Amino acid sequence: MKVLINGETKEFQDNINLLELLKVEDVAQPDMVSVQLNDTFVTKDDYSSIVLKEGDTINFLYFMGGGA
Amino acid sequence: MREFSDEELERYSRHIILEDIGIEGQEKIAQAKVLIIGAGGLGSPVALYLAAAGIGEIGIVDGDVVDLSNLQRQVIHSTKDIGVAKVQSAKEKMEAINPNIHITVYQKFLDASNILDIVKQYDFVIDGTDNFAAKFLINDACVLANIPYSHGGILRFGGQTMSIRPHESACYACVFDAPPPTNAVPTCSSAGILGAVAGMLGTIQATEALKYITGAGEPLFNKLLSFDAKSMQFRTINFKKNPKCRVCGEQGITQIKDYEAVTCEAKL
Numbered sequence: 001m002k003v004l005i006n007g008e009t010k011e012f013q014d015n016i017n018l019l020e021l022l023k024v025e026d027v028a029q030p031d032m033v034s035v036q037l038n039d040t041f042v043t044k045d046d047y048s049s050i051v052l053k054e055g056d057t058i059n060f061l062y063f064m065g066g067g068a
Numbered sequence: 069m070r071e072f073s074d075e076e077l078e079r080y081s082r083h084i085i086l087e088d089i090g091i092e093g094q095e096k097i098a099q100a101k102v103l104i105i106g107a108g109g110l111g112s113p114v115a116l117y118l119a120a121a122g123i124g125e126i127g128i129v130d131g132d133v134v135d136l137s138n139l140q141r142q143v144i145h146s147t148k149d150i151g152v153a154k155v156q157s158a159k160e161k162m163e164a165i166n167p168n169i170h171i172t173v174y175q176k177f178l179d180a181s182n183i184l185d186i187v188k189q190y191d192f193v194i195d196g197t198d199n200f201a202a203k204f205l206i207n208d209a210c211v212l213a214n215i216p217y218s219h220g221g222i223l224r225f226g227g228q229t230m231s232i233r234p235h236e237s238a239c240y241a242c243v244f245d246a247p248p249p250t251n252a253v254p255t256c257s258s259a260g261i262l263g264a265v266a267g268m269l270g271t272i273q274a275t276e277a278l279k280y281i282t283g284a285g286e287p288l289f290n291k292l293l294s295f296d297a298k299s300m301q302f303r304t305i306n307f308k309k310n311p312k313c314r315v316c317g318e319q320g321i322t323q324i325k326d327y328e329a330v331t332c333e334a335k336l
């Protein structure tokens with residue numbers, strides 16, 4: 001199954017959910033990322049219940065708190 | 069409309085000959101009021117460029133004094149300013165660049181008790197703060213007061229920015245909802261920042277303010293621009309306002325409140 005992650009097409013096993021994807025993609029701190037699935041932001045509580053489909057577009061947006 | 073002197077016409081000539089700005093655009097710049105929150109890594113380049121551009125009224129907020137470890141990136145401050153209030157040091161440099169503008173300094177940190185009264189007096193706000201409590205507070209205040217603003221964040225070799233027109237484009241909370249848990253947050257002192265990266269992001273924020281004020285081009289509304297300076301890759305992610313947003317959604321906030329503060333100095 002192919003999905004588009006942060007602008008890159010990648011191959012994953014079928015029926016992978018968002019929580020598993022975060023692990024496979026090595027997102028060390030899931031708390032530090034906002035997940036966008038096909039233009040919609042997903043709440044953290046829903047990560048394990050959302051199963052990816054062929055052609056899904058996923059973006060990880062990282063928290064960046066610096067400025068000074 | 070304001071009559072420019074010969075000195076000002078010469079000073080701003082490279083703006084005025086830009087088709088998208090012209091004399092009308094420069095007049096809008098001269099009449100604009102911009103608030104810069106934070107006179108640090110992001111606030112420094114923003115303040116220098118907005119002063120040079122001739123923004124008529126600039127407010128600058130910071131409760132800190134200049135420290136030796138700031139000088140690697142906070143380019144508005146000099147070695148002789150160590151120990152001086154950042155807002156005073158910044159005001160001096162801005163006036164030296166452009167004596168035609170008016171600068172108001174707020175030597176304090178913003179919180180729920182004072183932010184709305186200050187933000188309300190401006191047309192555009194720049195978030196140049198270094199912690200999530202301040203960033204979410206600024207977002208809440210700008211949404212409540214309906215003031216457009218530029219969000220900016222930097223970390224190590226990376227930066228990200230989005231511009232927000234409250235109730236029309238997505239706000240910071242539409243994208244990031246709420247501050248991350250405090251134990252997950254790398255702070256600037258523990259994480260580090262390449263000084264020039266602060267300059268890259270700050271100059272984008274200054275550009276966004278000038279675009280909004282003059283109407284030139286399209287500000288980063290409903291877009292998050294992020295870059296990684298190591299690969300020098302820039303990426304823009306598009307989104308829309310979240311109708312269920314905690315802050316600007318249908319059940320959004322009606323009052324300002326403080327968020328739990330994790331500052332750069334927090335022990336982690």
Ligand SMILES: [Zn+2]
Pocket residue numbers: 238239240241242243310313314315316317
């Ligand atoms: Zn929102």
